[in-house]
Amino acid sequence: MSIMYYSADVAPRRASPREINRFAVRLWLWFVALMVVALVVVGGATRLTESGLSITEWKPIHGVIPPLSAAEWQEEFDLYRQIPQYQQINRGMSLSEFQTIFWWEWAHRFLARAVGVAFALPLAFFWLTGRLESFLKPRLLGILALGALQGGIGWWMVASGLVERTDVSQYRLAVHLIVACLILSSIVWVARGLTPQPLEAPPSRGSIAASLVLVALCFLQIYLGGIVAGLNAGLIYNTWPLMEGQLVPNGLWSMQPWWLNPFENYMTAQFLHRLGAYVLLAATVIHCIAAYVQAPETSHARRSAILVGLVLVQAAIGITTLLLVVPIGWGIAHQAGAVVVLIYAVAHARSMKGEYSESGRTPASILG
Incomplete structure:
Protein backbone atom coordinates (compact mmCIF):
# COMPACT_ATOMS: atom_id res chain seq x y z
CA MET A 1 0.00 0.00 0.00
CA SER A 2 1.34 3.42 -0.94
CA ILE A 3 0.28 6.53 0.96
CA MET A 4 0.87 9.99 -0.50
CA TYR A 5 0.90 13.23 1.52
CA TYR A 6 -0.14 16.55 -0.01
CA SER A 7 -0.15 20.19 1.04
CA ALA A 8 -0.85 23.48 -0.68
CA ASP A 9 2.81 24.47 -0.92
CA VAL A 10 4.71 21.18 -1.15
CA ALA A 11 4.72 18.63 -3.94
CA PRO A 12 3.26 15.20 -3.22
CA ARG A 13 5.68 12.87 -1.48
CA ARG A 14 5.71 9.22 -0.57
CA ALA A 15 4.93 8.55 3.09
CA SER A 16 7.75 7.39 5.35
CA PRO A 17 7.60 3.98 7.12
CA ARG A 18 6.84 5.82 10.37
CA GLU A 19 3.89 7.62 8.75
CA ILE A 20 2.59 4.37 7.25
CA ASN A 21 2.79 2.63 10.63
CA ARG A 22 1.01 5.52 12.34
CA PHE A 23 -1.71 5.41 9.70
CA ALA A 24 -2.24 1.68 10.27
CA VAL A 25 -2.25 2.02 14.07
CA ARG A 26 -4.74 4.86 14.15
CA LEU A 27 -7.00 3.07 11.64
CA TRP A 28 -7.01 0.09 13.99
CA LEU A 29 -7.67 2.30 17.02
CA TRP A 30 -10.59 4.09 15.36
CA PHE A 31 -12.09 0.71 14.42
CA VAL A 32 -11.84 -0.46 18.04
CA ALA A 33 -13.32 2.86 19.19
CA LEU A 34 -16.30 2.25 16.89
CA MET A 35 -16.73 -1.19 18.45
CA VAL A 36 -16.68 0.35 21.93
CA VAL A 37 -19.37 2.83 20.86
CA ALA A 38 -21.52 -0.11 19.71
CA LYS A 59 -18.29 -17.63 32.14
CA PRO A 60 -15.58 -15.57 30.41
CA ILE A 61 -14.71 -18.36 27.95
CA HIS A 62 -17.61 -20.82 27.84
CA GLY A 63 -20.13 -17.96 27.91
CA VAL A 64 -19.29 -17.15 24.27
CA ILE A 65 -21.49 -20.08 23.23
CA PRO A 66 -25.22 -19.44 23.76
CA PRO A 67 -27.70 -22.23 24.59
CA LEU A 68 -27.93 -24.61 21.62
CA SER A 69 -30.65 -27.01 22.74
CA ALA A 70 -34.01 -26.93 24.49
CA ALA A 71 -32.41 -28.44 27.59
CA GLU A 72 -29.71 -25.75 27.72
CA TRP A 73 -32.33 -23.00 27.32
CA GLN A 74 -34.35 -24.49 30.13
CA GLU A 75 -31.25 -24.62 32.33
CA GLU A 76 -30.56 -20.91 31.76
CA PHE A 77 -34.21 -20.08 32.40
CA ASP A 78 -34.23 -22.07 35.64
CA LEU A 79 -31.19 -20.14 36.87
CA TYR A 80 -32.94 -16.85 36.08
CA ARG A 81 -36.09 -17.94 37.92
CA GLN A 82 -34.07 -18.19 41.13
CA ILE A 83 -33.22 -14.48 41.34
CA PRO A 84 -35.41 -11.71 42.84
CA GLN A 85 -36.04 -9.98 39.48
CA TYR A 86 -37.98 -12.98 38.22
CA GLN A 87 -39.67 -13.78 41.50
CA GLN A 88 -40.83 -10.23 42.23
CA ILE A 89 -41.27 -8.67 38.77
CA ASN A 90 -41.28 -11.24 35.96
CA ARG A 91 -42.95 -14.22 37.61
CA GLY A 92 -44.86 -16.14 34.97
CA MET A 93 -42.54 -15.06 32.14
CA SER A 94 -42.51 -17.56 29.27
CA LEU A 95 -39.37 -19.16 27.90
CA SER A 96 -39.69 -17.17 24.66
CA GLU A 97 -39.93 -13.92 26.64
CA PHE A 98 -36.84 -14.93 28.59
CA GLN A 99 -34.98 -15.64 25.34
CA THR A 100 -35.62 -12.06 24.23
CA ILE A 101 -33.89 -10.52 27.24
CA PHE A 102 -31.22 -13.23 27.21
CA TRP A 103 -30.14 -12.34 23.68
CA TRP A 104 -29.67 -8.66 24.60
CA GLU A 105 -27.36 -9.53 27.48
CA TRP A 106 -25.55 -12.21 25.49
CA ALA A 107 -24.96 -9.76 22.64
CA HIS A 108 -23.57 -7.23 25.11
CA ARG A 109 -21.15 -9.74 26.61
CA PHE A 110 -20.18 -11.16 23.22
CA LEU A 111 -19.43 -7.69 21.88
CA ALA A 112 -17.32 -6.96 24.97
CA ARG A 113 -15.25 -10.08 24.29
CA ALA A 114 -14.97 -9.11 20.61
CA VAL A 115 -13.61 -5.70 21.58
CA GLY A 116 -10.99 -7.39 23.73
CA VAL A 117 -9.89 -9.63 20.87
CA ALA A 118 -9.96 -6.75 18.35
CA PHE A 119 -7.65 -4.78 20.63
CA ALA A 120 -5.31 -7.47 21.95
CA LEU A 121 -4.47 -9.38 18.76
CA PRO A 122 -3.56 -6.39 16.57
CA LEU A 123 -1.66 -4.91 19.51
CA ALA A 124 0.46 -8.06 19.65
CA PHE A 125 0.96 -7.96 15.87
CA PHE A 126 2.02 -4.29 15.79
CA TRP A 127 4.28 -4.81 18.79
CA LEU A 128 6.00 -7.98 17.55
CA THR A 129 6.55 -6.62 14.03
CA GLY A 130 8.13 -3.41 15.30
CA ARG A 131 5.35 -1.12 14.07
CA LEU A 132 4.77 0.54 17.45
CA GLU A 133 6.81 3.52 18.57
CA SER A 134 8.16 3.04 22.07
CA PHE A 135 6.03 5.77 23.65
CA LEU A 136 2.85 4.06 22.43
CA LYS A 137 3.51 0.76 24.19
CA PRO A 138 2.73 1.79 27.80
CA ARG A 139 -0.30 3.76 26.65
CA LEU A 140 -1.76 0.83 24.75
CA LEU A 141 -0.96 -1.63 27.53
CA GLY A 142 -2.77 0.68 29.92
CA ILE A 143 -5.87 0.60 27.71
CA LEU A 144 -5.67 -3.19 27.53
CA ALA A 145 -5.47 -3.36 31.34
CA LEU A 146 -8.51 -1.07 31.62
CA GLY A 147 -10.41 -3.44 29.34
CA ALA A 148 -9.56 -6.41 31.54
CA LEU A 149 -10.61 -4.45 34.63
CA GLN A 150 -13.88 -3.53 32.92
CA GLY A 151 -14.78 -7.19 32.51
CA GLY A 152 -14.54 -7.66 36.27
CA ILE A 153 -16.49 -4.46 36.92
CA GLY A 154 -19.25 -5.68 34.62
CA TRP A 155 -19.71 -8.87 36.61
CA TRP A 156 -19.42 -6.93 39.90
CA MET A 157 -22.31 -4.80 38.63
CA VAL A 158 -24.46 -7.77 37.59
CA ALA A 159 -23.79 -9.58 40.89
CA SER A 160 -25.39 -6.68 42.78
CA GLY A 161 -28.78 -7.62 41.33
CA LEU A 162 -28.73 -11.38 41.84
CA VAL A 163 -29.40 -11.78 45.57
CA GLU A 164 -31.46 -9.05 47.22
CA ARG A 165 -32.21 -6.44 44.55
CA THR A 166 -34.40 -6.70 41.47
CA ASP A 167 -31.96 -4.61 39.43
CA VAL A 168 -28.29 -3.68 39.55
CA SER A 169 -26.85 -1.07 41.89
CA GLN A 170 -26.91 2.43 40.42
CA TYR A 171 -23.47 3.02 41.94
CA ARG A 172 -21.97 0.05 40.11
CA LEU A 173 -23.83 0.82 36.90
CA ALA A 174 -22.40 4.35 36.84
CA VAL A 175 -18.87 3.04 37.50
CA HIS A 176 -19.26 0.48 34.69
CA LEU A 177 -20.40 3.21 32.29
CA ILE A 178 -17.62 5.61 33.27
CA VAL A 179 -14.88 3.00 32.85
CA ALA A 180 -16.26 2.17 29.38
CA CYS A 181 -16.09 5.87 28.53
CA LEU A 182 -12.57 6.09 29.95
CA ILE A 183 -11.47 3.23 27.69
CA LEU A 184 -13.12 4.88 24.69
CA SER A 185 -11.61 8.27 25.50
CA SER A 186 -8.14 6.78 25.91
CA ILE A 187 -8.36 5.11 22.50
CA VAL A 188 -9.57 8.34 20.87
CA TRP A 189 -6.86 10.35 22.65
CA VAL A 190 -4.05 8.16 21.31
CA ALA A 191 -5.55 7.85 17.82
CA ARG A 192 -6.02 11.58 17.51
CA GLY A 193 -2.46 12.19 18.70
CA LEU A 194 -1.22 10.08 15.78
CA THR A 195 -3.17 12.19 13.27
CA PRO A 196 -1.26 14.86 11.29
CA GLN A 197 -2.29 18.32 12.41
CA PRO A 198 -2.63 21.47 10.25
CA LEU A 199 0.15 24.04 10.49
CA GLU A 200 -1.47 26.98 12.27
CA ALA A 201 -0.95 29.12 15.32
CA PRO A 202 -1.14 26.92 18.44
CA PRO A 203 -3.91 27.66 20.92
CA SER A 204 -3.18 29.34 24.22
CA ARG A 205 -2.56 27.28 27.34
CA GLY A 206 -5.84 28.63 28.67
CA SER A 207 -7.69 27.25 25.66
CA ILE A 208 -6.07 23.85 26.09
CA ALA A 209 -6.99 23.78 29.77
CA ALA A 210 -10.56 24.82 28.91
CA SER A 211 -10.88 21.98 26.39
CA LEU A 212 -9.80 19.50 29.09
CA VAL A 213 -12.38 20.97 31.47
CA LEU A 214 -15.03 20.29 28.82
CA VAL A 215 -13.94 16.64 28.70
CA ALA A 216 -14.19 16.45 32.50
CA LEU A 217 -17.70 17.95 32.36
CA CYS A 218 -18.71 15.34 29.77
CA PHE A 219 -17.54 12.58 32.10
CA LEU A 220 -19.41 14.12 35.03
CA GLN A 221 -22.59 14.42 32.99
CA ILE A 222 -22.34 10.81 31.81
CA TYR A 223 -21.78 9.65 35.39
CA LEU A 224 -24.88 11.56 36.52
CA GLY A 225 -26.78 9.98 33.63
CA GLY A 226 -25.65 6.56 34.85
CA ILE A 227 -27.09 7.29 38.28
CA VAL A 228 -30.37 8.43 36.71
CA ALA A 229 -30.51 5.26 34.60
CA GLY A 230 -29.72 3.06 37.58
CA LEU A 231 -32.55 4.61 39.58
CA ASN A 232 -34.97 4.72 36.62
CA ALA A 233 -35.30 8.36 37.62
CA GLY A 234 -36.12 9.41 34.06
CA LEU A 235 -39.55 7.79 34.39
CA ILE A 236 -40.76 10.54 36.73
CA TYR A 237 -40.81 14.35 36.62
CA ASN A 238 -41.43 14.21 32.87
CA THR A 239 -41.81 17.93 32.29
CA TRP A 240 -39.31 20.53 31.11
CA PRO A 241 -37.96 23.07 31.99
CA LEU A 242 -39.86 22.79 35.29
CA MET A 243 -39.81 19.92 37.79
CA GLU A 244 -42.87 19.68 40.01
CA GLY A 245 -43.83 23.09 38.60
CA GLN A 246 -40.58 24.71 39.79
CA LEU A 247 -37.15 25.42 38.36
CA VAL A 248 -35.63 24.22 41.64
CA PRO A 249 -38.07 21.76 43.19
CA ASN A 250 -38.53 21.22 46.91
CA GLY A 251 -37.23 18.01 48.41
CA LEU A 252 -33.82 17.91 46.73
CA TRP A 253 -32.07 17.30 50.06
CA SER A 254 -34.80 15.46 51.97
CA MET A 255 -32.75 12.28 52.58
CA GLN A 256 -30.48 11.92 55.57
CA PRO A 257 -27.54 11.92 55.53
CA TRP A 258 -27.67 14.66 52.90
CA TRP A 259 -24.94 13.20 50.70
CA LEU A 260 -27.16 10.24 49.77
CA ASN A 261 -29.49 12.51 47.81
CA PRO A 262 -27.44 12.75 44.57
CA PHE A 263 -27.25 8.95 44.43
CA GLU A 264 -30.54 7.69 45.91
CA ASN A 265 -33.08 10.52 45.73
CA TYR A 266 -34.80 10.26 42.33
CA MET A 267 -35.57 13.98 42.22
CA THR A 268 -32.04 15.07 43.12
CA ALA A 269 -30.43 12.67 40.64
CA GLN A 270 -32.55 13.94 37.76
CA PHE A 271 -32.17 17.59 38.78
CA LEU A 272 -28.36 17.30 38.90
CA HIS A 273 -28.36 15.63 35.49
CA ARG A 274 -30.38 18.53 34.10
CA LEU A 275 -28.08 21.02 35.81
CA GLY A 276 -25.03 19.24 34.42
CA ALA A 277 -26.41 19.66 30.89
CA TYR A 278 -26.87 23.40 31.41
CA VAL A 279 -23.34 23.78 32.76
CA LEU A 280 -21.83 21.78 29.91
CA LEU A 281 -23.72 23.79 27.30
CA ALA A 282 -22.70 27.11 28.87
CA ALA A 283 -19.07 26.00 29.09
CA THR A 284 -18.94 24.93 25.43
CA VAL A 285 -20.49 28.23 24.31
CA ILE A 286 -17.99 30.26 26.34
CA HIS A 287 -15.12 28.13 25.00
CA CYS A 288 -16.36 28.67 21.44
CA ILE A 289 -16.66 32.44 21.84
CA ALA A 290 -13.16 32.64 23.32
CA ALA A 291 -11.76 30.55 20.47
CA TYR A 292 -13.25 32.84 17.83
CA VAL A 293 -12.05 35.95 19.65
CA GLN A 294 -8.49 34.61 19.95
CA ALA A 295 -8.08 32.86 16.58
CA PRO A 296 -11.20 32.97 14.39
CA GLU A 297 -9.67 31.34 11.28
CA THR A 298 -8.22 28.25 12.97
CA SER A 299 -9.43 24.67 13.12
CA HIS A 300 -9.59 25.06 16.93
CA ALA A 301 -12.36 27.63 16.56
CA ARG A 302 -14.25 25.56 13.99
CA ARG A 303 -14.12 22.46 16.17
CA SER A 304 -15.36 24.40 19.19
CA ALA A 305 -18.38 25.55 17.16
CA ILE A 306 -19.14 21.98 16.08
CA LEU A 307 -18.93 20.89 19.72
CA VAL A 308 -21.55 23.48 20.67
CA GLY A 309 -23.82 22.10 17.95
CA LEU A 310 -23.37 18.53 19.17
CA VAL A 311 -24.18 19.49 22.76
CA LEU A 312 -27.32 21.32 21.59
CA VAL A 313 -28.48 18.27 19.63
CA GLN A 314 -27.80 16.02 22.62
CA ALA A 315 -29.74 18.36 24.90
CA ALA A 316 -32.69 18.25 22.50
CA ILE A 317 -32.56 14.43 22.45
CA GLY A 318 -32.42 14.37 26.24
CA ILE A 319 -35.42 16.66 26.63
CA THR A 320 -37.42 14.64 24.10
CA THR A 321 -36.50 11.40 25.87
CA LEU A 322 -37.68 12.84 29.19
CA LEU A 323 -40.97 14.24 27.82
CA LEU A 324 -41.79 10.92 26.15
CA VAL A 325 -41.02 9.02 29.40
CA VAL A 326 -37.91 7.27 28.09
CA PRO A 327 -39.07 5.07 25.20
CA ILE A 328 -36.36 2.56 24.33
CA GLY A 329 -35.46 4.12 20.97
CA TRP A 330 -35.04 7.60 22.38
CA GLY A 331 -33.21 6.28 25.43
CA ILE A 332 -30.68 4.52 23.19
CA ALA A 333 -30.32 7.66 21.07
CA HIS A 334 -29.64 9.71 24.20
CA GLN A 335 -26.89 7.36 25.35
CA ALA A 336 -25.38 7.24 21.87
CA GLY A 337 -25.48 11.04 21.68
CA ALA A 338 -23.59 11.32 24.96
CA VAL A 339 -20.85 9.08 23.58
CA VAL A 340 -20.61 11.15 20.39
CA VAL A 341 -20.24 14.37 22.38
CA LEU A 342 -17.56 12.77 24.55
CA ILE A 343 -15.60 11.48 21.55
CA TYR A 344 -15.64 14.87 19.89
CA ALA A 345 -14.68 16.69 23.08
CA VAL A 346 -11.74 14.33 23.62
CA ALA A 347 -10.62 14.60 19.97
CA HIS A 348 -10.91 18.39 20.19
CA ALA A 349 -8.86 18.56 23.37
CA ARG A 350 -6.21 16.23 21.94
CA SER A 351 -6.02 18.26 18.72
CA MET A 352 -5.33 21.40 20.75
CA LYS A 353 -2.06 19.80 21.83
CA GLY A 354 -0.77 18.90 18.39
CA GLU A 355 0.55 15.66 16.92
CA TYR A 356 2.83 13.29 18.84
CA SER A 357 6.52 13.81 18.04
CA GLU A 358 8.85 10.84 17.68
CA SER A 359 9.42 10.93 21.44
CA GLY A 360 5.71 10.96 22.21
CA ARG A 361 5.79 14.56 23.40
CA THR A 362 3.62 17.29 21.89
CA PRO A 363 4.15 21.02 21.46
CA ALA A 364 1.69 21.74 24.26
CA SER A 365 2.29 18.60 26.29
CA ILE A 366 0.18 18.41 29.45
CA LEU A 367 -1.03 14.82 29.64
CA GLY A 368 1.43 13.16 27.25
Missing part, protein backbone atom coordinates in the same frame (compact mmCIF):
# COMPACT_ATOMS: atom_id res chain seq x y z
CA LEU A 39 -20.82 -1.85 23.02
CA VAL A 40 -21.95 1.17 25.04
CA VAL A 41 -25.11 1.55 22.93
CA VAL A 42 -25.99 -2.16 23.27
CA GLY A 43 -25.32 -1.81 27.01
CA GLY A 44 -27.85 1.01 27.11
CA ALA A 45 -30.40 -1.13 25.28
CA THR A 46 -29.72 -3.96 27.72
CA ARG A 47 -30.47 -1.61 30.60
CA LEU A 48 -33.61 -0.16 29.00
CA THR A 49 -35.02 -3.63 28.26
CA GLU A 50 -34.20 -4.83 31.79
CA SER A 51 -32.10 -7.62 30.28
CA GLY A 52 -28.91 -7.28 32.27
CA LEU A 53 -29.70 -9.96 34.85
CA SER A 54 -30.86 -12.62 32.40
CA ILE A 55 -27.46 -14.37 32.47
CA THR A 56 -26.74 -15.20 36.09
CA GLU A 57 -23.28 -16.73 35.77
CA TRP A 58 -19.95 -15.32 34.66
